[in-house]
Amino acid sequence: MGASxxxxxxxxxxxxxxxxxxxxxxxxxxxxxxxxxLSRTSFGGMAGGFNQIQPLVALGTLGLTVLAGAMLSVLPAKRASKQDIMDVLSS
Structure with missing residues (x-):
């Protein structure tokens, strides 16, 4: 009875x-x-400026963040799956 x-x-x-x-x-x-x-301030005139976000960098950052989040979620998931539901509900 209940979830596995x-x-x-x-x-x-x-x-x-x-x-x-x-x-x-x-x-x-x-x-x-x-x-x-920043592109609209005086910093925008600096070499390279701040006026564009490169899509490849943004996607790489997103992928790395998701990978790190998945890796760090494994331990809490294992812990949750080993707990007795009645102990959790009674506390």
Whole structure:
């Protein structure tokens, strides 16, 4: 009766990855905003400027963030799958 250990692990991993993806998207969006603001200031005239975010760098950052989040989610997922549900609900 109830969810299997594998289903609980998958649920915890999925929830953590959703949070990681949302954080990565917000972070990349924020960096685009900061780059836009900096390009309109005196820093925009510096060599190279701040006026563009390179898509390959943004995708690489997103991929690395998701990979790190997935790796760091394994331990909590394993822990959650080994806990007795009655102990968790009674505390």
């Amino acid at each position: 250990a594998r289903a609980i692990s998958a649920l915890v991993l999925w929830e953590n990855l959703v949070v990681v993806l949302l954080g990565a998207v917000v972070g990349i969006g924020g960096s685009v905003g900061v780059a836009e603001v």
